[in-house]
Amino acid sequence: MPAKIHISVNGEFCDKEGNVIQLRGVNLDPSIKIPAKPFLSIHTPIVDGKYFEDADKVSFINHPLVLEDVEEHIIRLKSLGYNTIRLPFTWESLEHAGPGQYDYDYMDYIVEVLTRINSAEQGMYVYLDPHQDVWSRFSGGSGAPLWTLHCAGFQPANFQATEAAILHNYYIDPKTGREIGKDEESYPKMVWPTNYFKLACQTMFTLFFGGKQFAPKCIINGENIQDYLQGKFNDAIMTLYARIKDKAPELFDNNCIIGLESVNEPNCGYMGEANLDVIPKERNLKLGRTPTAFQSFILGEGIKCTVDQYKRTFFGFTKGKPCTVNPGGKKAWLSAQERGTIDAKYNWERNPEWEPETCIWKLHGVWENHRSRGPVLLKPNYFGQANETVFINNHFVEYYTKMYNKFRAIDKESFVFLQQPVMKLPPNLQNSTLLDDRTVCACHFYDGMTLMYKTWNKRIGIDTYGLVNKKYSNPAFAVVLGENNIRKCIRKQLAEMKKDAKSMLGERVPVFFTEIGIPFDMDDKKAYTTNDYSSQIGALDALGFALEGSNLSYTLWCYCSTNSHEWGDNWNNEDFSIWSPDDKLLYRENRSKTPTRAPSPTSTTDSISTSKSKLNSSSQPPSFIKLESNLDLDSPSCSLETDLSGYRALDAIMRPFPIKIHGTFEFAEFNLHNRTYILKIVGKTGMTTATTHIFLPRHHFALNRLSIRSSSGQYTYNADYQVLEWFHEPGHQYIEICLKSKSRSSTPVSDDSNDLPADCIIS
């Protein structure tokens, strides 16, 4: 059973003795965003009303994984030294049939998935993530059930005509099942997040977090829509969580489930927009047809409107020719008759002031459709009072308080992962009773350049975090040049995010990157034919380098068991999976081209002896996986072939890291090019035996060329588990692990070293 995770006074994950541990793993798996039965990928063409009409009859069972395959995937992940899973699930998967109508079969399936994860080779730590992207799949992403949009009075079947959202489904030819047109002309890559600035998503988030303040007329069954939606959302999540506790308490007793996240990537909607008549200057993402908020209200009412269009160019997002959108009389709002039918179905009673077929922002006097002058914006600053900081510290905190209290009522022990809006500072909760000693700050990081251009640009980089947080008076100052500087800049950004988060939540709160990753379909998917993953390796190595620099725990976005080269992660043309069945073949072909074994060099590991030793796995985090026996120690990943095939950019994913530090972390760096790993720590004082455990993958560190030196101590390398145990002295210590070049007899020694002969026992 994996060890229980604690939090140290410095806000680091540790074991009960206070040894710092690191959590590493993946988001498993993005398929939770789409129904399994019928299989409705986000690129399933919408040919008739059925997509919407049958939205209450779907099932998500088998997403994230087919039960029979759980063990295989977990073992594969453990072969990377991973010990943690972020398990996303959507509100829709729990409550698609209607408010309060839960899919208990899906909940029981999730219990079974968790049970299987727990029993696969000592299990993994798992935390749950109520996931969403741009509100729901009906507004271009994933998350909420269709009825939530109906609840707001929306008619999602008309979102396409009114540009209230951009959905990939509409850019698929129903005859061929393939994309219509070329990328920039039809469904540009990474266009889906622009939905955050379109009518459907912006309205839903405004209602969810700020309905009471901004839409007081939207009262349903006696409650403001904000309370109604938040209540339903929280109830659904907690029903799942309580059911897991009830049906499988051993998952908690065995330290498998470690917690729950607040909600994925919360968004402020319109709140903070100072002028609804313009595109806010600080908006960094402008792609495709880009209406202002006011224009999107107009379009939503079925009125023709000319909007700006943006293209992605070498210089960023460039304004092109404006374009006239004609909804052809269709409205994004339900007609009186449609709404009547839906309200009867769900027993909804609305405030009589809430007129059907009407933009709710018109209803609240933000604009009017004047008889002679046409659409007129009456209150351009309607949402302006709640700026970003106000939103996070009030509206978001109000939501978080409810979520936190409900969660703590059923689980006092597990972690609550507080996730603030993407790349923003968390609320200032120092000295608040909302922060307990089991609170974790969940951050996300994506490098803007890599994400938007789908390439690893070694020459030009952008300080994305600095840009998003307006740290530069001119965006040009956010530019960095040269690969080394770009890598350092990403490392600096993550360190700053950690520092900023702690400045709001206090030192005691650990910072966990619950999402970080890269698109693998870089350079127009070149790697899928050439197997040259050097761009992806460069980008991922930069992230690894950055995370290591601050000893950050993380779960990569993502691992998708059904990834394919054609459709990526089956969602919005994204392809972030670190593993793909389609890459298995590539991997095999590649391995058959390179000699399986280099001619055995003279052993340079003369200071390393072998002996039998057992790893005391019962007291460890569950990152160890015993590899097959009869290892050929000269070959770095000899018996791992079956486990590792299908991994993409493996060189950068497979990394050494301190699983458990007997003391505190000071510095770490893995240099992929010369295969060197340096770790600096401060060993605890007053201890007789001090052991730090390092995951040392044989993929990089072939035993016959291993060279270790350190400021003190001895080592035992357990090759089966790929774990180096370093027995060291107290105080400032370092260890440097590298590969001796075939011709070199000794490793480079830095001037200030207190070099001791490596005494390493291999078991």
Ligand SMILES: CC(C)CCC[C@@H](C)[C@H]1CC[C@H]2[C@@H]3CC=C4C[C@@H](O[C@@H]5O[C@H](CO)[C@@H](O)[C@H](O)[C@H]5O)CC[C@]4(C)[C@H]3CC[C@]12C
């Ligand atoms: C010169 C450049 C073009 C400058 C780029 C500036 C901006 C366009 C970008 C700066 C910050 C970016 C956003 C960062 C994070 C995001 C969250 C992300 O959602 C999660 O990511 C997964 C992969 O996309 C997804 O599958 C998960 O479900 C999500 O939880 C989506 C993108 C973005 C909003 C990103 C967009 C571009 C920037 C604003």
